[in-house]
Amino acid sequence: MNEKNVIKNEDALVENARxxxxxxxxxxxxxxxxxxxxxxxxxxxxxxxxxxxxxxxxQVLEGLTANRYQKGGCFAAWLFTIxxxxxxxxxxxxxxxxxxxxxxxxxxxLANIEKKEDIQKLTHLLAQLGEQQQELLRLRFSANLSFAExxxxxxxxxxxxxxxxxxxxxxxxxxxxxxxx
Amino acid sequence: xxxxxxxxxxxLDEALHQFYAGExxxxxxxxxxxxxxxxxxxxxxxxxxxxxxxxxxxxIMNKLKxxxxxxxxxxxxAFLALTGIxxxxxxxxxxxxxxxxxxxxxxxxxxxxxxxxxxGETILQINKVVSGDNHLWMELTIKGETWSExxxxxxxxxxxxxxxxxxxxxxxSSGVSEDExxxxxxxxxxxxxxxxxxxxxxxxxxxxQDFTIPFTLRPIENDEVIPEPTEMQNPLQSESIGGVQLVLxxxxxxxxxxxxxxxxxxxxxxxxxxxxxxxxxxTLSDENGxxxxxxxxxxxxIAQGIDDTHIYKTIPFTGSEKLTLKLSVFPPTDEVYxxxxxxxxxxxxxxxxxxxxxxxxxxxxxxxxITAGDFKLKVVGAALTDEGLVFEIEHxxxxxxVMFYSSDPLVTSAGSSPVQSGNIFAVINLSGIPxxxxxxxxxxxxxxxxxxWEIQWQPPAAPEKDSAAPSSTPLPTLYPKPTxxxxxxxxxxxxxxxxxxxxxxxxxxxxxxxxxxxxxxxxPAIGQYYPPEYLKNEKWYEINAxxxxxxxxxxxYDKDGRILQQSGTVGDYSVNFTYxxxxxxxxxxxxFSMDTLTHSLGxxxxxxxxxxxxxxxxxxxxxxxxxxxxDTFESPVQNPGEKQAFTGSGQHFWIDEESxxxxxxxxxxxxxxGSESINSTENTILxxxxxxxxxxxxxxxxxxxxxx
Numbered sequence: 001m002n003e004k005n006v007i008k009n010e011d012a013l014v015e016n017a018r019x020x021x022x023x024x025x026x027x028x029x030x031x032x033x034x035x036x037x038x039x040x041x042x043x044x045x046x047x048x049x050x051x052x053x054x055x056x057x058x059q060v061l062e063g064l065t066a067n068r069y070q071k072g073g074c075f076a077a078w079l080f081t082i083x084x085x086x087x088x089x090x091x092x093x094x095x096x097x098x099x100x101x102x103x104x105x106x107x108x109x110l111a112n113i114e115k116k117e118d119i120q121k122l123t124h125l126l127a128q129l130g131e132q133q134q135e136l137l138r139l140r141f142s143a144n145l146s147f148a149e150x151x152x153x154x155x156x157x158x159x160x161x162x163x164x165x166x167x168x169x170x171x172x173x174x175x176x177x178x179x180x181x
Numbered sequence: 182x183x184x185x186x187x188x189x190x191x192x193l194d195e196a197l198h199q200f201y202a203g204e205x206x207x208x209x210x211x212x213x214x215x216x217x218x219x220x221x222x223x224x225x226x227x228x229x230x231x232x233x234x235x236x237x238x239x240x241i242m243n244k245l246k247x248x249x250x251x252x253x254x255x256x257x258x259a260f261l262a263l264t265g266i267x268x269x270x271x272x273x274x275x276x277x278x279x280x281x282x283x284x285x286x287x288x289x290x291x292x293x294x295x296x297x298x299x300x301g302e303t304i305l306q307i308n309k310v311v312s313g314d315n316h317l318w319m320e321l322t323i324k325g326e327t328w329s330e331x332x333x334x335x336x337x338x339x340x341x342x343x344x345x346x347x348x349x350x351x352x353x354s355s356g357v358s359e360d361e362x363x364x365x366x367x368x369x370x371x372x373x374x375x376x377x378x379x380x381x382x383x384x385x386x387x388x389x390q391d392f393t394i395p396f397t398l399r400p401i402e403n404d405e406v407i408p409e410p411t412e413m414q415n416p417l418q419s420e421s422i423g424g425v426q427l428v429l430x431x432x433x434x435x436x437x438x439x440x441x442x443x444x445x446x447x448x449x450x451x452x453x454x455x456x457x458x459x460x461x462x463x464t465l466s467d468e469n470g471x472x473x474x475x476x477x478x479x480x481x482x483i484a485q486g487i488d489d490t491h492i493y494k495t496i497p498f499t500g501s502e503k504l505t506l507k508l509s510v511f512p513p514t515d516e517v518y519x520x521x522x523x524x525x526x527x528x529x530x531x532x533x534x535x536x537x538x539x540x541x542x543x544x545x546x547x548x549x550x551i552t553a554g555d556f557k558l559k560v561v562g563a564a565l566t567d568e569g570l571v572f573e574i575e576h577x578x579x580x581x582x583v584m585f586y587s588s589d590p591l592v593t594s595a596g597s598s599p600v601q602s603g604n605i606f607a608v609i610n611l612s613g614i615p616x617x618x619x620x621x622x623x624x625x626x627x628x629x630x631x632x633x634w635e636i637q638w639q640p641p642a643a644p645e646k647d648s649a650a651p652s653s654t655p656l657p658t659l660y661p662k663p664t665x666x667x668x669x670x671x672x673x674x675x676x677x678x679x680x681x682x683x684x685x686x687x688x689x690x691x692x693x694x695x696x697x698x699x700x701x702x703x704x705p706a707i708g709q710y711y712p713p714e715y716l717k718n719e720k721w722y723e724i725n726a727x728x729x730x731x732x733x734x735x736x737x738y739d740k741d742g743r744i745l746q747q748s749g750t751v752g753d754y755s756v757n758f759t760y761x762x763x764x765x766x767x768x769x770x771x772x773f774s775m776d777t778l779t780h781s782l783g784x785x786x787x788x789x790x791x792x793x794x795x796x797x798x799x800x801x802x803x804x805x806x807x808x809x810x811x812d813t814f815e816s817p818v819q820n821p822g823e824k825q826a827f828t829g830s831g832q833h834f835w836i837d838e839e840s841x842x843x844x845x846x847x848x849x850x851x852x853x854x855g856s857e858s859i860n861s862t863e864n865t866i867l868x869x870x871x872x873x874x875x876x877x878x879x880x881x882x883x884x885x886x887x888x889x
Binding site (some may be wrong): 021024025028029032033036037040041047050051053054055057058059061062065118119121122123124126127128130137138141142144172173176 | 192193195196197198199200201202204205206207210211214215217218219221222223225582593595596608610814815816827830
């Protein structure tokens with residue numbers, strides 16, 4: 001499943017969001033869950049993901065009001081660039097991470113036995129991917145970014161990103177099916 | 182793509198979705214952060230720079246919200262007058278599959294007739310549309326080629342004359358069947374202003390193709406809704422504990438099923454349930470303790486927008502049952518996790534004066550008491566770190582963390598930390614060194630409340646005479662799962678299979694009962710909360726005369742002997758008594774076996790897994806064979822937060838050479854330096870035949886009620 005909740009005229013909205021809290025709220029509501037999901041995937045900790053989400057949006061807001069975002073740029077790529085930097089800060093600050101009392105994306109699913117097996121199988125397959133490949137999947141499916149947006153973020157062409165993502169999906173499909181035959 | 186592959190593909194897609202996109206931010210957090218951002222935005226920009234056009238737009242939006250009901254009534258009556266058809270307009274409450282429960286008096290429209298569009302050899306068909314006062318739900322199927330439901334990146338609009346295009350809020354898709362190349366697609370749109378006029382669905386980029394389909398709606402008829410009985414139209418509520426209630430919102434009954442909606446609600450302002458620590462469900466039991474099967478049928482698109490609501494399907498009732506709906510939380514606990522937000526206008530505050538000569542590392546003793554509703558907090562001190570100001574707080578037992586904020590210009594964000602060494606910590610991130618007094622606001626308290634949330638409920642009777650009283654433990658007709666013959670030419674695999682069969686054989690001589698106990702020690706991953714570090718699993722199997730498992734009970738215990746979950750299986754039907762899940766399995770009976778090794782050995786070649794074995798000694802001193810399966814990765818995998826990259830994964834199996842029992846199993850990662858990091862160790866403690874299990878186990882099985 002792929003959630004779509006596309007913003008019309010994002011450029012104009014971003015421009016308005018520099019000075020209008022309502023316009024910023026639209027951006028916030030649109031990007032909140034993709035950003036939160038991405039951060040949760042990176043830190044596996046609900047409280048920390050919430051804290052990082054807060055930091056990222058605060059920095060985005062300050063960046064917009066201080067005209068640090070270039071008009072006509074790719075807002076999603078800018079947002080997730082900030083998010084990645086905060087994640088990097090997080091791992092510099094946290095040499096060890098506390099076990100939380102909150103759910104994580106995998107554990108929630110463990111309640112269902114069949115899904116648990118599938119998630120375990122998927123986790124095992126994902127563990128065989130490189131960090132760069134895992135990051136592409138996170139950006140595509142947790143952050144819900146378009147191939148073009150990931151391209152801007154990664155410094156690659158849209159076609160190259162698309163090909164890389166499909167290769168990863170093909171790899172997962174192939175090994176998933178093998179595992180069941 | 183063959184049937185099997187398509188089926189398996191569907192599982193992969195679902196797993197990918199669950200793994201990557203299954204989580205949403207908690208609503209209280211989202212609301213609080215939005216409020217925080219608005220407040221900060223107001224501070225960042227001078228008032229004279231605010232947008233007039235946005236304020237105007239908002240005002241119009243607010244006005245529009247109050248008008249559609251009147252407009253809809255006029256258009257509906259006009260439509261009825263023109264057509265002469267009598268529809269059930271007005272009070273129409275009940276359940277509509279895919280859409281959910283309608284609100285009291287909600288005006289509901291449905292698709293007048295199926296509509297479709299063809300693009301090349303691809304057909305897109307609108308099957309169902311349900312338009313209510315709050316949203317419009319649509320189900321379509323796309324046929325013609327082979328697609329992965331995961332790769333639906335489509336966008337959809339509804340176009341009506343003189344109206345702006347309405348863009349879909351969300352979409353989902355799922356494979357329909359194994360036989361046909363067909364994917365079901367669902368879209369959810371905001372409510373229509375006028376559902377009585379014709380409209381066009383415009384779909385963009387559905388598997389790379391665009392479609393345009395005109396369609397019309399008509400008012401829903403009575404027989405299209407599973408009705409909500411009049412006597413059930415007032416919600417039943419549990420006792421309020423800590424401001425939280427379990428609420429039975431809606432019930433709809435049909436001749437073959439009962440559908441009900443439950444929710445967790447806060448009866449105090451600004452209190453959120455945080456999804457009750459992740460997962461919550463309900464169990465439904467009667468006076469005898471029998472648990473009724475529940476299937477969660479919460480429509481996916483609705484579930485995305487409502488965090489604390491579930492819709493379940495169960496059996497039809499006679500109307501005389503006295504039932505109890507009880508909240509269950511996973512992992513098992515008698516607590517729910519709550520948040521209490523304090524709006525900036527009247528939140529508790531205290532003054533913090535950093536004084537002079539402030540630098541990183543400076544600390545302050547504060548002893549500042551804060552009373553916030555029922556919470557008593559004491560800020561004992563603060564420290565300035567690279568992150569900002571970190572406040573240490575003594576707290577009530579129920580409080581797990583707090584969040585502070587300040588409108589001081591230096592403040593960039595705020596965070597909280599779980600309990601550490603008895604106290605909790607709240608962080609205010611700063612963009613510079615504080616040199617002026619600032620007012621610190623308490624924004625949010627995270628806390629737990631203990632209790633049993635229960636609703637006593639006499640369900641409405643099913644409408645037709647065939648309402649079935651629950652039947653205890655009827656055994657459906659099942660077919661034994663075929664056992665493989667001549668499994669291998671690999672001598673080692675053959676030897677292992679013989680050992681396993683040697684152990685299993687006496688336990689397959691039924692009728693009898695087999696009692697198995699295993700203990701598992703797990704190294705929890707970061708953020709993992711289940712399974713716990715120690716888990717004991719006890720299983721009771723009833724073996725029939727042919728050696729197949731007729732019934733079984735499974736119980737998970739924690740280190741203190743507390744039951745974490747229990748489930749019962751009769752034939753092919755399983756019920757999880759702790760969480761209420763139930764359903765049929767694969768339609769076959771399984772032979773009893775303690776063998777988990779030979780399946781892994783059989784597929785080792787295919788995956789390039791290296792198999793080695795060596796002599797070892799079991800923990801009871803017997804001779805054991807240690808079998809090692811090792812899967813080496815093409816390149817090391819560095820997970821965030823882990824000190825070393827993994828270069829492979831593996832499993833250890835210890836087999837008692839005399840009895841053939843696989844006594845111990847381990848899974849492990851291979852680290853870059855060649856060492857092994859054990860993830861999980863499972864020890865088989867007991868396998869015994871008994872004539873009869875304890876009565877408590879039989880009692881559990883007698884509670885298994887199978888859906889007719």
